[in-house]
Amino acid sequence: MAKGLFKEFSKGIIKENPVLCLVLGTCPTLAVTTQASNAIGMGVAATLVLICSNAAISLLRKVIPDKVRIPAYITIIAGFVTMVQMLVKAFAPAIDESLGIYLPLIVVNCIILGRAEMFASKNSVVPSMVDGLGMGVGFTAAMLLMGAIRELLGAGTIFGLPVTSAFMDPILIFILPPGGFFVFGMLVALSSKLSGKQKTAEDISCAKCPMNKNCSKLKEEGQCNG
Amino acid sequence: MENMLTVSSSPHLSSGATTRKIMLDVIISLVPASIAATVFFGWKSLMLIAVCVISCVVMEYICRRVMKRKNTIGDLSAVVTGLLLALNLPSGINPLIAVFGCAVAIIAVKQMFGGIGNNFVNPAITARIVLLVSFPVHMTTWEKPFEWLNTADSVTGATPLAMMAQGEKTSYFDLLIGNTGGCLGETCVIALVLGGIYLVARRVISPVIPLCFIGTVFVLSFVLGQDPVFHILSGGVMLGAIFMATDYTTSPMNTWGKVIFGIGCGIITVLIRLYANLPEGVSFSIILMNILVPHIENLTKPRPFGKEKKNEKA
Numbered sequence: 001m002a003k004g005l006f007k008e009f010s011k012g013i014i015k016e017n018p019v020l021c022l023v024l025g026t027c028p029t030l031a032v033t034t035q036a037s038n039a040i041g042m043g044v045a046a047t048l049v050l051i052c053s054n055a056a057i058s059l060l061r062k063v064i065p066d067k068v069r070i071p072a073y074i075t076i077i078a079g080f081v082t083m084v085q086m087l088v089k090a091f092a093p094a095i096d097e098s099l100g101i102y103l104p105l106i107v108v109n110c111i112i113l114g115r116a117e118m119f120a121s122k123n124s125v126v127p128s129m130v131d132g133l134g135m136g137v138g139f140t141a142a143m144l145l146m147g148a149i150r151e152l153l154g155a156g157t158i159f160g161l162p163v164t165s166a167f168m169d170p171i172l173i174f175i176l177p178p179g180g181f182f183v184f185g186m187l188v189a190l191s192s193k194l195s196g197k198q199k200t201a202e203d204i205s206c207a208k209c210p211m212n213k214n215c216s217k218l219k220e221e222g223q224c225n226g
Numbered sequence: 227m228e229n230m231l232t233v234s235s236s237p238h239l240s241s242g243a244t245t246r247k248i249m250l251d252v253i254i255s256l257v258p259a260s261i262a263a264t265v266f267f268g269w270k271s272l273m274l275i276a277v278c279v280i281s282c283v284v285m286e287y288i289c290r291r292v293m294k295r296k297n298t299i300g301d302l303s304a305v306v307t308g309l310l311l312a313l314n315l316p317s318g319i320n321p322l323i324a325v326f327g328c329a330v331a332i333i334a335v336k337q338m339f340g341g342i343g344n345n346f347v348n349p350a351i352t353a354r355i356v357l358l359v360s361f362p363v364h365m366t367t368w369e370k371p372f373e374w375l376n377t378a379d380s381v382t383g384a385t386p387l388a389m390m391a392q393g394e395k396t397s398y399f400d401l402l403i404g405n406t407g408g409c410l411g412e413t414c415v416i417a418l419v420l421g422g423i424y425l426v427a428r429r430v431i432s433p434v435i436p437l438c439f440i441g442t443v444f445v446l447s448f449v450l451g452q453d454p455v456f457h458i459l460s461g462g463v464m465l466g467a468i469f470m471a472t473d474y475t476t477s478p479m480n481t482w483g484k485v486i487f488g489i490g491c492g493i494i495t496v497l498i499r500l501y502a503n504l505p506e507g508v509s510f511s512i513i514l515m516n517i518l519v520p521h522i523e524n525l526t527k528p529r530p531f532g533k534e535k536k537n538e539k540a
Contacts, residue, residue, distance in 0.1 A: 171326070173360040182334070 005130050006041045012134030020144035020191040024110040030180040036159050039147030040140065041095035045084050045103060047136025050112050052080045052098035054120040061121045066106055074117045078107045111139055142187070149183050150174045245342065249302035251430045252446040255421035256309050256469065262404050262414035267317035268374030270409050275312040277321045281328040282308030289337040303342045307331050308467060310350035312460070313411025315357070315511070318369045318382070323361055327353040347516040348473045351466075351509050358509070370409035383407040386460040401459040410418035412462045420467035431472040434484040435491075442492025450500060463495065466508035476516040483519075483526040490515045 002143070018024045027113060032038045056076050057064075064072045085103050088096045106112065115135055120128040152158055154174030156165035164170075173179040263271040290297050298304075311327055319444060331349035331478035339345050340457045360367045370383040385408045386396040400406055404414025425431045437463070440458050448454040457463070471491055478487050498507025 169323075169361060169364070171360045172362070173356055176359060178356075178359070 003129060003191075006107055007048060007139075008127050008130045009134035012131065012136070013141060014138070014191075014195065016135075017109045017138040017191065018114075018135050018138055018140055019187050020194070022114070023188070024114050025139060026110075026184070028105065028109065029146065030177065030184060031100050032099055032142050033085055033147040033150055033180060033183075034154070034175045035098070035151050036144060036147040038095070038098050039143035041088070041092065041203040042099055042102065043136065043140025043143050044185045045088060046100075046106050046109060046112065046139055048084050049077065049080045049106055049109075050115060050132040050139075051129050052075045052132075054115055054128040055125055056080075057116045057120040058123060058125045058128035064121075069117075069121065070113075073121075074107065077116070081107045111135060126188065146180075146183055146187060149187075150179060153177060236454040244362055245301040245303065248430055248513075249306050251428050252306050253285055253302065253309060255424045255430075256306075256313065256411070257337070258417035258420045259313060259414060260309070260467070261408040262417040263317070265312065266371035266404055266413060266507060267369060267410060270374070271317045272389060274315060274317065274319070274321065274410065275309060278312035278315075278324050279305050279308035281325045282311070282332050285328060285332040286337070289333055290341070293329045293337065295341065298342055301342060304332060307336070307349050310411075311353050314350060314354040314409050316365060316368050316408075317410055318367055319364050323357060323364055325361075327357045330356045343475050345475055346519075347513050348470055351470050351512050351516075354437060354509050355513060368502055370407055371405050371413070383402040385505065386456070387499065390456070390460070391505060396460070398455060398457070398459065401456070406460070409462065409465075412465045415459050415464050422464075425468070425472075431468075432481075432484065434481055435471050435477060435488040436467040438485050438488025439463070439491045439495075442489045443496055446493060446496040447500075450496065452500070457496070457499070461499070462508035466495075466512055467491070471510075471512050471515070476519060477520045477536050478519055478526065480523075480526045480528060483522045486522050486540070487515050490518065521532065 012018065016022060016063065019026070021031050025046075028042055032042045041046055048162070053073070057073055059078070060072075081104060084106070085096075088099075088103060117134060119131045132170075148158055152163060153171050155170070156170040157163055171179075241493045242292050260272070260275055263275075282304040283299050287297065287299050290299075308328060308331075312324065312330055315324055315327070331353035335347060335349040335352045336342070336345045357531055367382055368385055384392075386401060389396060396406055402415050404417070413436050422431075422433075422436060440463060444454045444458050445464055447457040467488075471488065478484050491508075494511035495507045498504055498510055504510075
């Protein structure tokens, strides 16, 4: 039992990381990762909502009619988001300020709705909560990594502490949207390389490959096994 | 009898043009602009060109090695990218920033998409834009020409376009010979036009894109009540129209496509110059039109010989 729970928890961090492998929740990931501290604030808020909504939806999974399940899920999620937003406003107004609209937008965060649909509506309470925790930790970790890279390169600081500003000018583009997309793409590429999941041209036949028209490998070797 | 016939697949006639020869022609055509840059901004502009060219070639070599692909530094395309990027930088820039620009051009824009022929935007232009967005102060600190002869410290001045915004005029003669502030390669119009004529004469580029680009800037700025001669001589119009917009990979293949591409570049340039809060819009206009090239190609697909027209009844 404990081993099964640990598996539910750990899959969200690396193997099924919501941001880097499932590519969910991209909007807040790109928008709030200009600073590492924003990333943590957003990650913790989303994790809290994720655990609570997973628990509630799992409890109600036999009550909610199948046809109206999405509105029902969103209502439940919105309730928790409102609570979290009030808490953040009361106890961490600075974070509320810097997250702005993205805090209430957790309501429509794909990760939370996705876990409700994929997991909580089919499993009992405890695994659902553990799944929510794992996904939340994976979300937070990915955003923290991205936020740290972007803040270090784009502003020369980490958590607001100056690191490289003494000897180099910050590369502003990294805290602007194009830099966000670039870092995001690099991290997705890196994580799929590390987890060994990327498919080579030999795995998918060349005919199905979206890049087959400008594949330099084909041009150079003049061969195709598709 | 059989030995007299050589059986081979098409093409049967070769013009002898190779990537290397074409790139060599582009390099030759950029020599006048490089000399002009050295005359106006001093030896350090030559050093900046060297830094950019060397780092582009080295990065291309390392990239191809790491990606386990055939080495392509022999085709000289990385040299051209480095040269064009250097000519797009102000003379007083920190060489490390230039090296970062080379990394953007070669690694992010060119090699990650598969190397020469596969990039969807012009590497040098993209690198310039990334640098402009990343280091706005460094990229817009222009040195006055010939100041390197008089003082050890550099004296900075505004570009003709920035001076225009403040109501000052620069004489046409200064604009033609390049006696103004600006990027290394964009100031001397005569040197750029010489290079352009060489490229057209060698049939490396077709004159359609530069003419449409410059013509649109001329006409549109005239229509909008500006001095059209000033607008085509100042800023990066000549450099962009002749050398950057005509990049084979990122410009349309057919003449009508080229016309659309050139006119689009010209319109965006003038609109950014007059109505956006940037003084210069050539690089943004080229990159935006680069992105539209696949759609332009679709629109201007030629009808194969003998195929019936769409609306023609059989």
